[in-house]
Amino acid sequence: MRVLVVTAVAAERDAVCAAGGPYTPRALPGGLALHRGGADTGPAVDVLAAGVGPASAAAGTATALTAATLDGAPYSLVISAGIGGGFAPAAPLGCVVVADALTAADLGAETPEGFLPVTELGFGTVTHRPGPALVRAVAAACGARTGPVLTVSTVTGSAARAAELTARHPGALAEAMEGFGVAEAAVAHGAGVLEIRTVSNAVGPRDRAAWRIGPALTALTGAFAALPAALRAL
Numbered sequence: 001m002r003v004l005v006v007t008a009v010a011a012e013r014d015a016v017c018a019a020g021g022p023y024t025p026r027a028l029p030g031g032l033a034l035h036r037g038g039a040d041t042g043p044a045v046d047v048l049a050a051g052v053g054p055a056s057a058a059a060g061t062a063t064a065l066t067a068a069t070l071d072g073a074p075y076s077l078v079i080s081a082g083i084g085g086g087f088a089p090a091a092p093l094g095c096v097v098v099a100d101a102l103t104a105a106d107l108g109a110e111t112p113e114g115f116l117p118v119t120e121l122g123f124g125t126v127t128h129r130p131g132p133a134l135v136r137a138v139a140a141a142c143g144a145r146t147g148p149v150l151t152v153s154t155v156t157g158s159a160a161r162a163a164e165l166t167a168r169h170p171g172a173l174a175e176a177m178e179g180f181g182v183a184e185a186a187v188a189h190g191a192g193v194l195e196i197r198t199v200s201n202a203v204g205p206r207d208r209a210a211w212r213i214g215p216a217l218t219a220l221t222g223a224f225a226a227l228p229a230a231l232r233a234l
């Protein structure tokens with residue numbers, strides 16, 4: 001099994017790499033640097049920091065998937081990973097969340113009656129669902145909660161927006177900015193997809209001082225230290 005892990009920034013990539021290794025940097029087209037891991041202790045895991053937001057995530061993921069296919073060693077699983085906002089109280093600071101649905105929460109149209117997702121406009125898709133057995137196995141190994149993770153292009157900054165999102169997506173556990181973009185590229189290449197987030201802040205009123213990025217990165221390392229055992233058992 002070959003696994004591609006896609007993060008937004010280098011700090012998240014380094015947190016994932018700290019769970020295993022060693023990793024060797026390899027240049028990809030487009031100025032991306034893929035950190036290539038070994039396969040001696042289980043699945044071969046490569047890690048890429050593709051940039052913040054769904055567009056960068058999709059572009060970087062597609063680049064890495066295409067390069068692997070042209071090399072004759074395609075990835076079978078792509079994991080969007082990093083810090084994220086948690087919807088309190090279901091997803092407190094520092095917890096690990098594994099998505100059972102990766103949903104684009106602001107892909108659609110604003111109407112006088114409210115937001116309409118593209119699926120209600122007659123085209124596209126807004127949700128990708130990983131295999132349930134994979135979600136269960138990874139969540140069990142990582143001590144994670146499972147639920148929908150929302151992909152947004154704008155970080156929520158008010159209680160009203162948080163309430164609007166949870167009303168439209170009951171049970172949503174976390175918000176981030178890359179998962180749906182990673183999933184679109186993975187599905188286009190026939191690969192499985194997962195999203196693993198560790199909660200750095202509460203989704204709601206903007207409060208930079210309340211962000212706990214360090215502990216969330218530490219939790220990310222812990223989650224990826226437990227991941228290979230779950231993947232080997234599948």
Ligand SMILES: O=C(O)c1cccc(C(=O)CC[C@H]2O[C@@H](n3cnc4c(=O)[nH]cnc43)[C@H](O)[C@@H]2O)c1
Nearest residue numbers: 008052053083084085155156175176177178203206
């Ligand atoms: O509101 C701000 O000033 C602010 C402060 C620090 C970071 C940001 C970001 O835009 C981080 C986006 C980056 O981190 C992920 N992330 C983490 N928490 C959230 C969230 O509550 N909502 C959406 N994304 C979040 C995201 O995946 C990006 O990679 C803003």
